[in-house]
Ligand code: PEP
């Protein structure tokens with residue numbers, strides 16, 4: 256029977272293949288209670304199982320490092336650390352010896368409690384780590400009970416397999432037989448889960464959050480996966496199948512066409528240049544920047560260096576990372592944003608008090624100006640690394656000139672401190688701000704007079720202009736940069752920046768949206784920074800455009816009052832090639 260599902264587009268691409276449905280085998284074991292005499296035996300069973308789990312994970316991590324790369328291997332490496340964590344061993348040992356329960360029960364309870372604790376921190380990123388914790392627990396339990404290892408199953412597939420599962424643990428995803436997998440379809444999961452991150456870097460189309468695909472799909476069914484839109488079609492009609500086959504062929508042709516642009520500049524047909532840069536969250540993404548044909552990095556979100564650990568990275572640790580990114584991409588310019596903690600990026604050890612409205616609270620530059628030690632150690636690391644490439648430092652969430660001045664005072668004082676220590680600081684470091692608060696856009700003229708560049712952060716600019724929480728699906732209809740009020744603030748920021756002679760870029764999600772590109776070029780944007788994978792398409796749009804036409808597009812749009820009209824007009828302009 257032909258069936259259709261809609262889910263979350265978690266990893267892009269189109270594919271078709273035969274379903275292999277994996278459901279979680281329930282791991283079972285004999286009794287829970289042990290007598291006092293059994294304590295030592297259970298503790299040594301647990302210790303032995305951990306040893307095996309760590310060896311398995313280390314082997315898997317080495318295998319992943321050679322097939323996928325270091326960033327992916329680190330996810331598995333982190334699981335190996337979780338498995339050998341002395342805190343977990345202590346918790347399990349205490350449960351065995353105090354509650355007199357089996358190693359299996361103690362492991363299950365301890366891992367579940369830690370996973371729940373991670374989920375309860377109210378942070379999407381940490382909640383996703385709960386999946387890693389459960390994965391580790393399941394691995395140790397499987398070793399203790401001799402249950403089937405699903406990772407071994409997915410590591411040996413028939414060609415063109417679509418895995419359909421309730422959920423896939425990150426270690427299972429990493430173990431996937433890449434040569435034979437076509438796609439992934441999951442009942443659970445979300446875009447920021449490690450499974451999604453791995454699927455994207457492995458280039459496997461994936462749709463997640465389908466609810467009950469495993470209940471409706473049977474192994475052997477023909478499945479079409481559209482990871483761009485989040486559609487899944489099961490046992491399609493012949494007409495649907497041939498249409499999908501054409502779409503797959505077109506996608507392959509488009510990929511080849513776009514790859515030809517890699518070494519060409521982002522320049523319009525009439526010679527107007529627009530810098531195309533990448534957004535990254537760490538040094539591991541440098542190779543993606545290189546492969547994308549980017550002109551540099553327009554946003555390095557340094558908060559990812561602070562997340563998922565128990566204390567802030569030291570000045571030296573940060574220095575090594577900034578140095579690596581700057582030197583590997585030199586002489587390309589790298590915009591490194593100072594810590595943007597707070598809001599939805601909760602970093603528990605920073606001790607930000609609970610707030611009723613975290614997005615309006617102690618976030619980003621506000622926090623850094625209060626936690627001077629934290630701010631200064633990041634600035635020291637940045638300036639020490641400055642002589643290894645072309646550094647641009649960017650302050651997030653600046654709402655008023657007094658914040659920019661206070662941040663620059665710290666910058667100047669750190670620079671003087673380093674120079675007095677005989678440390679060389681490059682003399683071409685630019686200092687700019689994100690324009691992502693409406694007050695900053697309204698005062699763009701004032702701010703532009705005192706910094707070297709602007710980068711427009713539309714993710715927050717939209718949320719603050721339209722008064723809609725960027726993570727709340729109930730108001731997501733307001734979360735769109737094509738509302739006229741947002742467009743006016745963007746245009747104003749570019750105009751005022753140019754009037755004061757500084758360059759203006761954009762690093763919010765809007766920069767990588769194909770329909771936005773001609774409009775932003777027409778407004779005069781100097782740089783667009785986006786996910787590395789989006790750069791080739793943006794470059795193609797720019798190269799097929801004339802600057803004069805782009806200006807005409809903006810003049811037309813500025814007269815439109817209706818967001819839907821604006822969107823459909825702009826989407827129509829870039830439809831071919833989508
Ligand atoms: C933005 O707000 O547009 C932005 C780029 O920053 P972030 O998404 O990290 O808040």
Ligand code: MG
Pocket residue numbers: 651691712714715
């Ligand atoms: Mg922001």
